[in-house]
Amino acid sequence: MTSPHITKGALFEKSGHLDWYAEGMYPPMQLDTEYDAEGNVRKQGVDYYLKPMNCPMHNLIYSARGRSYRELPLRLFEFGTVYRYEKSGVVQGLTRARGFTQDDAHIYCTKDQMGEELDSLLTFVLDLLRDYGLTDFYLELSTRDPIKSIGTDEEWAEATETLRVSAEKQGLELVLDEGGAAFYGPKISVQAKDAIGRTWQMSTIQVDFQLPQRFDLEYQASDGTRQRPIMIHRALFGSIERFFAVLLEHYAGAFPPWLAPVQVVGIPITEEHNEYLAQVAAKLRALGIRVEVDTSDERMQKKIRNAQRSKVPYMLIAGDEDVAAGAVSFRYRDGTQKNSVAIDAAVHEILEAVQTRVQV
Numbered sequence: 001m002t003s004p005h006i007t008k009g010a011l012f013e014k015s016g017h018l019d020w021y022a023e024g025m026y027p028p029m030q031l032d033t034e035y036d037a038e039g040n041v042r043k044q045g046v047d048y049y050l051k052p053m054n055c056p057m058h059n060l061i062y063s064a065r066g067r068s069y070r071e072l073p074l075r076l077f078e079f080g081t082v083y084r085y086e087k088s089g090v091v092q093g094l095t096r097a098r099g100f101t102q103d104d105a106h107i108y109c110t111k112d113q114m115g116e117e118l119d120s121l122l123t124f125v126l127d128l129l130r131d132y133g134l135t136d137f138y139l140e141l142s143t144r145d146p147i148k149s150i151g152t153d154e155e156w157a158e159a160t161e162t163l164r165v166s167a168e169k170q171g172l173e174l175v176l177d178e179g180g181a182a183f184y185g186p187k188i189s190v191q192a193k194d195a196i197g198r199t200w201q202m203s204t205i206q207v208d209f210q211l212p213q214r215f216d217l218e219y220q221a222s223d224g225t226r227q228r229p230i231m232i233h234r235a236l237f238g239s240i241e242r243f244f245a246v247l248l249e250h251y252a253g254a255f256p257p258w259l260a261p262v263q264v265v266g267i268p269i270t271e272e273h274n275e276y277l278a279q280v281a282a283k284l285r286a287l288g289i290r291v292e293v294d295t296s297d298e299r300m301q302k303k304i305r306n307a308q309r310s311k312v313p314y315m316l317i318a319g320d321e322d323v324a325a326g327a328v329s330f331r332y333r334d335g336t337q338k339n340s341v342a343i344d345a346a347v348h349e350i351l352e353a354v355q356t357r358v359q360v
Contacts, residue, residue, distance in 0.1 A: 004051070122205065126190065140191050207232055257314070264315070267317045276323045
């Protein structure tokens with residue numbers, strides 16, 4: 001789904017963001033004011049805000065019609081861009097920005113379904129991070145801030161305990177972050193370490209009893225009664241921009257072949273070899289490999305340096321002997337090179353590295 005970037009302040013009053021999160025929001029834009037001929041206000045305008053979170057909009061979609069227990073768990077997802085007024089001293093590149101995109105989902109479920117949903121989410125999150133090569137991480141449990149929070153102690157205790165149980169099932173170190181939760185519920189965050197030991201907050205999962213109450217969300221239970229759903233907030237990558245920045249730092253730009261934006265560069269020794277490498281590139285492209293051929297006027301050594309500086313995993317170099325033999329010189333970004341490699345063998349090695357997700 002896609003939700004608006006700007007909406008009326010009444011929505012954030014209802015959600016509690018203006019009461020508990022206003023310092024993290026951009027100032028209001030007053031629109032729709034009407035004036036008479038003398039310039040006097042005839043009709044007061046309305047305050048609009050850039051959204052700091054997507055959850056209020058998702059709640060409106062849930063409440064757009066009646067819901068049955070048969071629909072639960074109901075999962076709403078969007079790549080949603082949000083805007084938060086971070087202080088200038090903490091804004092830093094892609095890792096801490098004032099506007100960023102989240103792979104944001106909200107799951108509406110019954111209390112009986114909550115534990116299973118959390119177990120599934122945490123397992124999925126950790127497997128996803130491992131797929132990207134981030135394997136050194138721990139979990140952080142953020143608990144209630146007694147001043148900046150809403151809801152009863154009992155609700156917070158139940159939500160926190162459910163998160164704790166799910167987190168401990170993963171067998172990872174669990175660190176307590178006292179008072180670090182959002183105003184509406186406790187949070188589990190995955191804290192991942194990059195290649196040089198820096199820690200970054202990645203995925204977040206929050207249990208929320210409060211927003212369903214504030215939006216009067218209900219579903220019809222199997223016995224016909226009206227019940228309140230539990231709301232789970234989850235962002236697997238967190239901020240897409242920050243996740244990309246962490247990967248850049250973790251790999252120092254030298255992505256494994258499956259992840260590299262350009263996986264192969266063809267480097268012709270002279271212009272006469274352009275067409276030959278274009279045919280090789282077409283073969284790779286047909287197999288889903290991201291490949292370019294450097295047909296610039298630069299000398300071969302400069303083309304090699306450019307590819308190595310860009311940290312492209314593989315370079316395929318071709319001259320007269322290679323063309324005659326139906327082969328290429330197969331060069332890696334670390335400078336090692338194999339000469340007279342048959343095209344089929346080169347294609348097989350590249351494809352295998354991409355499919356097995358190994359680093360080279």
